[in-house]
Each structure stands twice: as C-alpha cells, then as structure tokens.
Amino acid sequence: MFELFSYGPLGWGDEILSGLWVTLRLAVTTLPVGLLIGFAVAGLSLSHNRGLRALGVGYTTLMRGLPEILTLFIVYNGVGLLLNRGLAAVFPDAGPVEFSPFAAGVVALAMVFAAFAAEVLRGAFLAVPEGQIMAGRAIGMTPRQIFWRIKLPQLWRFALPGMGNLWLNLLKDTALVSVIALDDLMRATKVAVGVTKQPFTFYLVACLIYWLLCVVSELGMAKLEQRANRGVRRA
Amino acid sequence: MALIDTLVQNWPKLLDGVGTTLALTGMGALIAAIAAPPLALLRAQGSALAQAPLRVYISFIRGTPILAQLFLVFYGSGQFRVELQSLGLWTFFRDPFNCAVLVFAINSCAYQTEILRGGIQAVAPGEIEAGRAIGMSRLMVLRRIVFPHAYRIAWPALGNEIILLMKASALASVVTVFDLMGRTRQIFSRSFDFSVYFWAAALYLAMTVCFVVLWRLAERRLSRHMTGQTPQGVQ
Numbered sequence: 001m002f003e004l005f006s007y008g009p010l011g012w013g014d015e016i017l018s019g020l021w022v023t024l025r026l027a028v029t030t031l032p033v034g035l036l037i038g039f040a041v042a043g044l045s046l047s048h049n050r051g052l053r054a055l056g057v058g059y060t061t062l063m064r065g066l067p068e069i070l071t072l073f074i075v076y077n078g079v080g081l082l083l084n085r086g087l088a089a090v091f092p093d094a095g096p097v098e099f100s101p102f103a104a105g106v107v108a109l110a111m112v113f114a115a116f117a118a119e120v121l122r123g124a125f126l127a128v129p130e131g132q133i134m135a136g137r138a139i140g141m142t143p144r145q146i147f148w149r150i151k152l153p154q155l156w157r158f159a160l161p162g163m164g165n166l167w168l169n170l171l172k173d174t175a176l177v178s179v180i181a182l183d184d185l186m187r188a189t190k191v192a193v194g195v196t197k198q199p200f201t202f203y204l205v206a207c208l209i210y211w212l213l214c215v216v217s218e219l220g221m222a223k224l225e226q227r228a229n230r231g232v233r234r235a
Numbered sequence: 236m237a238l239i240d241t242l243v244q245n246w247p248k249l250l251d252g253v254g255t256t257l258a259l260t261g262m263g264a265l266i267a268a269i270a271a272p273p274l275a276l277l278r279a280q281g282s283a284l285a286q287a288p289l290r291v292y293i294s295f296i297r298g299t300p301i302l303a304q305l306f307l308v309f310y311g312s313g314q315f316r317v318e319l320q321s322l323g324l325w326t327f328f329r330d331p332f333n334c335a336v337l338v339f340a341i342n343s344c345a346y347q348t349e350i351l352r353g354g355i356q357a358v359a360p361g362e363i364e365a366g367r368a369i370g371m372s373r374l375m376v377l378r379r380i381v382f383p384h385a386y387r388i389a390w391p392a393l394g395n396e397i398i399l400l401m402k403a404s405a406l407a408s409v410v411t412v413f414d415l416m417g418r419t420r421q422i423f424s425r426s427f428d429f430s431v432y433f434w435a436a437a438l439y440l441a442m443t444v445c446f447v448v449l450w451r452l453a454e455r456r457l458s459r460h461m462t463g464q465t466p467q468g469v470q
Contacts, residue, residue: 065398065443066436067405070416073423074432081429168298175300179409186303193310200311207299207307214298 004196005205012192012202019188020209026105026174026184031167034110038117045122056118063115068108069176075108076101076180105177113170120162125151127158157228164221168214175210185209241430245422249431252418253438259332259404259414263339264397270344272382275351289348296345301403304342309334309410335407339400346396354389355381387457394450398443405439415439 005013044056063071080099087097128151136146178186189206193199242249278289296304312319312328319325327333358381366376386393408417419435422428 062436062440065402065440067402067416067439069405069408070419070432070435070439073420074436077423078429078432081427172300175302176406178302186300186306190306198314200307200314203303203307203311207295207303210300210303211295211298215294 004198004201012188012196015188015192016185016205016209019183019185022102022183023171023174023185024213026102026109026177026182027167027171030106030109030113030170030174033106034113034117034170037110037114038121041114041118042121042125045118046125060115060118063112064119068112068173069179071112072104072108072176072180075111076104079104079107101177101180101182104180105174105182109170109173109177112173113166116166116169117163120159120166121155123162124155124158128154157232160221160225160228164218164225167221168217171213171217172210237428238430238433241428242434245418245431245434248418248422249415249434249438252413252415253442255332255412255414256401256404256416256442259335259339259407259412260397260401262336263343263404264400266336266340267343267347270340271347271351274344274348275355275385276377278348278352279355293345293349296342301338301342302406302409305335305338305406305410308338331407331410331412335404335410335412339404342403343396343400346399347393350389350392350396351385353392354385354387357388358384390450390454390457394447394454397450398446401442401446402439 005011005016041056041059044052045060047053047056076099083099084097132150133146136150141149174184175186178184178190181187185206189202193202196202274289277285278293281289308328309331312334316325319328362380362384363376366380371379404414405416407414408420411417413421415435415438419431422431
C-alpha cells in the first residue's frame with residue numbers, strides 16, 4: 001500500500017509531488033494577474049462615466065455567469081486559433097503552434113478570478129466610512145491623497161475575508177486545467193490510476209492533498225485577518 | 236452569418252444538452268434540498284459530538300475540487316466493482332450521469348446545510364419563545380416558526396448556490412455526460428467551428444437569467460405577508 005506512494009520508479013510519490021508543484025505554481029502565478037485585472041474592473045464599475053461602468057458591470061456579470069470550464073476552453077481553443085490565424089497571415093509557411101496549456105490556464109483562471117475579485121474590491125471601497133473621507137477633505141486633502149492615504153490602506157482589511165474565499169476557489173479551480181492536458185496534481189493522479197488500476201486510492205489521496213492545502217490556507221488567512229485588524233477596536 | 240449557421244445546424248444537439256444540464260442541476264439540487272434541513276438543524280442545535288462527523292463532511296466537500304469528487308466516485312467505484320456487483324449497485328455506478336447527480340447532490344448538500352444553518356441561527360429567539368409560550372410543541376415550533384423563517388432568510392443564498400451548481404454541472408462533460416458543455420465540445424471537436432462556444436455561453440447565461448427571475452418571483456411569494464409593512468425604498 002505505502003510503496004504505491006514511495007519515491008522512485010516503483011512508487012508514484014514523486015509524480016504526484018511534481019503535479020502538486022504545477023498546481024501551486026499555477027495558483028500562485030494566477031493570483032497577481034487576477035488581482036491586477038480585478039482592480040482594473042473594480043475601477044471601471046466604480047467609475048462616474050456611465051459607459052465605463054456598464055463595461056465593468058458587464059464583465060463581472062458575464063464572467064461570473066459562465067462555467068469556469070467553458071471559459072477555459074474558450075481561452076485555450078479560441079486564443080490558440082487566433083494565434084495560429086495571425087501567425088499564418090504573417091508567416092504563410094510556418095506550421096501551427098500549440099498555445100501553452102499553462103498560459104491558457106493562467107489567463108482563463110485570472111479572468112474568472114478578476115470578475116469575483118472586482119466585486120469584493122468594489123464592496124471594500126464602498127465600506128470605507130463616509131465620515132473619514134469628509135474628514136480628509138476637511139483638512140484639505142486632494143482626492144488623490146484621500147485615495148492613497150485613507151481608502152487604499154483600509155481596502156486590505158475589508159477585502160481580506162472575500163479574497164480568502166476567492167483564493168480557495170482558485171486553488172480548487174486549478175484542477176480544471178488537467179482537462180487541457182496540463183500535468184497538474186489531478187492529471188498526475190490520473191496517470192497513476194491508469195497504471196496501478198487503483199482509482200479510489202489515488203483520487204482519495206488527491207482529494208486529501210487539496211483538502212490539506214485548503215485547511216492550511218484557511219489557517220493562514222485567519223492569521224492575516226488578525227494582523228490586518230490589529231489596530232481596530234473590537235465591539 | 237457563420238454564427239447563425241452554427242445554430243441552425245446544431246440546435247437539436249444544443250437543446251438536448253440544455254435539457255441534460257437542467258436535469259443534472261435540478262436533480263442534484265433537489266436531492267440536496269431534501270437532505271439539508273435535518274442536517275442544518277443538527278449543525279445549529281446538535282451536541283458537539285453529533286456535529287463532529289458533519290463538520291468533517293462539510294469541510295471535506297468545501298476543501299476539494301468538485302472535479303476530484305466526481306473522479307473519486309465515477310472512476311473510484313471501479314476499484315470496488317466486485318463488491319458493488321454483489322450488492323447490485325454496479326449498474327448505477329457504471330453510468331456517468333448517475334455518478335454526476337450523486338456527486339452534485341452530496342456537494343450541494345454540504346453548501347445548502349451551511350446556508351440553512353445560518354438561516355436557522357438568524358431566527359429571532361423571541362419568536363421561538365413566543366411559540367413555546369402559547370404551548371407549541373418543539374416540532375410545531377420548528378414547522379411553523381423556525382423553518383419558514385429560516386428559508387426566507389436563506390432564500391437568496393440558496394439561489395446563488397443553485398446557480399453555482401449549474402455552472403459546476405458543466406464538469407460532468409469530463410466524464411462523458413452529454414450536457415450542454417459536452418455537446419459543445421463534441422460539436423467543436425468535429426467541426427472546429429469556434430462559434431459554437433458563443434452559443435454555449437449564451438445558453439448558460441440565458442439559463443442563469445431565467446433562474447434568477449423565477450427565484451425572485453418565489454421570494455416575493457415567500458414574503459407576501461410582509462408587503463406594505465416596510466416603507467418604500469427601505470428593505
């Protein structure tokens with residue numbers, strides 16, 4: 001039983017660990033990209049311009065309404081198609097290229113993450129009490145100073161619980177990239193199952209690994225929240 | 236025009252896919268909705284010992300990707316083929332549609348239990364005391380006061396959960412169920428006609444919008460006794 005998960009040619013421990021490494025790399029790469037797009041979209045939905053606001057709201061509504069796996073396929077197949085069509089136009093005799101599944105995974109997961117993150121960030125911006133902004137204005141701060149000195153430092157605190165949930169969703173959604181042939185934890189498990197014919201054992205181990213990641217993340221998040229709220233008086 | 240051609244050529248398959256998606260989501264959500272109330276009550280009022288297995292179940296479901304859960308049941312059941320055959324359950328587990336419904340029900344039940352627990356705990360204690368004071372039995376307090384109120388509080392969150400389940404049901408296509416996503420991938424792999432993804436996205440959004448409208452109507456009916464009690468603009 002245990003030799004199945006040992007290192008080396010007999011066991012599957014090393015394969016599963018390298019799959020886990022891909023899963024973690026994917027999640028950690030997606031997070032900053034998704035946050036950046038999320039900030040941009042939140043900015044759009046908070047804009048005073050009606051057209052820009054519609055754009056932001058449209059993006060969040062669309063991306064939150066589509067299944068993640070559909071987004072992934074649209075990005076993977078669509079961007080691949082566009083890439084090859086563009087390439088064929090520029091270099092008519094070049095062969096077709098493969099769009100890297102890792103890049104497709106990062107782009108698709110970041111687009112989904114951004115839509116949910118934009119909503120969390122928008123809520124966090126609006127959660128800053130009106131009185132503080134008025135106080136800033138009263139002592140003669142410019143709108144820019146109010147943004148950098150009052151709104152942004154508190155954003156972190158208000159957005160943290162929502163962001164924690166989104167991080168857990170992101171970790172779990174990475175499993176989808178196994179469908180487009182990226183060798184993540186899920187796919188490494190599938191390969192092991194194909195050889196050992198022990199599907200339940202291996203998928204259970206994969207589930208336990210994801211579970212462990214989520215539980216550790218939750219503990220980390222609780223610490224972060226504690227730290228973010230250290231200057232706040234408890235009721 | 237290519238867009239319209241794609242729809243004209245493929246609408247029977249896409250419509251069939253929509254039917255399967257609705258069946259997967261509806262059956263999963265319904266089974267979960269039947270199992271959730273007693274579990275939510277246990278989670279809200281049960282002893283710590285009775286709650287322990289329930290907490291582990293909910294944490295496991297929330298901490299693992301639904302794709303991994305699906306693989307665990309669909310492929311994992313193969314490891315117990317002999318045992319399942321002797322129990323007469325093998326024909327059930329061999330069918331990917333059954334496995335998908337089972338996984339969606341187990342998954343959604345965990346989320347619905349947590350949502351409903353929140354609703355139960357939000358019922359004002361004074362109302363329960365009032366019920367006891369006029370001589371209602373424990374069961375009658377639950378049936379006439381706690382649950383009607385808890386459902387009204389939890390209703391919007393339950394709707395969100397069903398939308399999430401509908402999006403997750405697209406994963407069934409990975410285990411060869413021909414739901415909307417499965418049909419879309421089938422059509423794309425045969426024709427490389429990218430516009431089919433556009434129709435899939437439009438159909439998923441249309442299903443979400445219809446559901447949101449129906450759910451709001453139901454919510455209004457659930458709170459029909461409260462209309463006119465709050466001033467307009469206040470909710």
